[in-house]
Amino acid sequence: MKMSKLLTLLLFCVVLATGLSLQCKQCAGLPYNCTESPQLCYINQTSCMSQSFTIVENGLVTEKTYKGCSQGLVCNETVxxxxxxxxxxxxxxxxxxDNCNTGTYYNRVPVAALFCQTCQGNSGSCATSNLTSIQCAGVQDRCMTATTMYVNVSSSDVVIKGCGTGNLCGRRLEYNTGKGRVYTEVSCCGRTNCNQGLKTVTVNETTNDMSCYACNETGKGECTKPTTVRCTGNMTTCLDIQGFPRGNTLMRGCCSKDVCLGLSASLLIQASQKLYCCTGNLCNTGSVASYFNAGSTPAASGVLISVTTLLVLMKELLTLL
Incomplete structure (x- = not known):
């Protein structure tokens, strides 16, 4: 009898250990910037879950993502x-x-009846009277306006309107490579043709405590000459873009944290190139090994955007090189 109870207890411990062996990622935050940490699941939690909430109210989109262990009661459902x-x-x-629920997860809103205003130009040519309407397709589930301000000797802006995906929304992309400073803000809304107005880009030129190595490689060895730049405003991270076709380093400088989340990398560099971010003064040394130390991260996975937008932003980047 005692032996039977002992075997039952041992069996329970084995089952308990098995149940606790599943490990999932947990986080709560924005879909494109949900900081993940490991979570050990309980015996009744047999699944790793990602759950996304999207609220569209008066044309404004609010998004949240939650990840963690689950009993599997509300898996693979859409409400x-x-x-x-x-x-x-x-x-x-x-x-x-284990850890299968990693990466960006967000709601893909039904787009069967979604139309968005579209244009590619500047704040003048993209005035409301010059806009046309297009129907979104595939996973393009938001109307989007991306406004970029280029600051060098003089300032100029680029405006892009059209259909986009939810993980583009709310991005602030800022970087300084020594030759010029670039500020981009991406705004989204969820009603038909709601992206009519123009957005003003916030430019903060106040220097902070960061400095980074800076260069723009054009094939003449510019990135072999060590130069530095003082970072400003939200640019609290150093970046290096490395890879083919321009040698080991293509571009180097200061950037905002959102640049490291994948949008800038997927739009502005080729698949054969890599963007690395690090924190700390002059941490972007150009040594690939240094980017795998604590506090350094490769850019996150890419996001979806129309081919025409990609071409426009590629063209604008080349004007800085």
Whole structure:
């Protein structure tokens, strides 16, 4: 009898240990910037879940993502509530292997009836009277306005409007490579043709405590000459873009944290090139090994955007090189 109880207890311990062996990523935050940490699941939590909430109210989009262990009761479901003035989308996705719920997860809002204003130009040519409407396709589930301010000897702006994806929204992309400073803000909304107005880009030129190595490689060895730049405003990170076709280093300088989340990398450099970010004065030494120390991260996975937008931003980048 005692032996039977002992075997039962041992069996329970084995089951308990097995249940606790599943490990998932946990976080709560924005879909494109949800800082993940490991979570050990309990015996009744057999799945890793990613859950996203999107609220579209008066044309404004609010998004949240939650990740962690789950009992699997609400896995792989989508809920849509339309109150007229307010639309709420909730979706979940589950998997059952260790740390399988990593990476960006966000709601893909139904787009069958979504139309957006489109243009490629500047604040003058993209005035409301010059806009045309296009129907979104595929996973393009937001109307988007991306406004970029280039600051050098003189200032100029570039405005892009059209359809985009939810993980573009709210991005602030700022970088300084010594030759010029670039400020980009991406705004989104969720109603038909809601992206009519123009957005003003916030430019903060106040220097902070950071300095980074800076260069623009054009094939003449510019990045072999050590120069530095003082970082300003939200630029609290150093970056290096490395790879083919221009030798070991293509571009170097200060940047905002959002640049390291993947949008800038996926739009402005080729697949054969890599963007690395690090924190600390003059940390972007150009040594690939240095980017795998604590506090250094490669750019996150790419995001989806139209080919025409990609070409426009590539063209603008080349004017700085």
């Amino acid at each position: 849509y509530v339309d109150l007229g003035y307010k639309k709420t989308y909730i979706s979940s996705q589950c998997c059952n292997t």
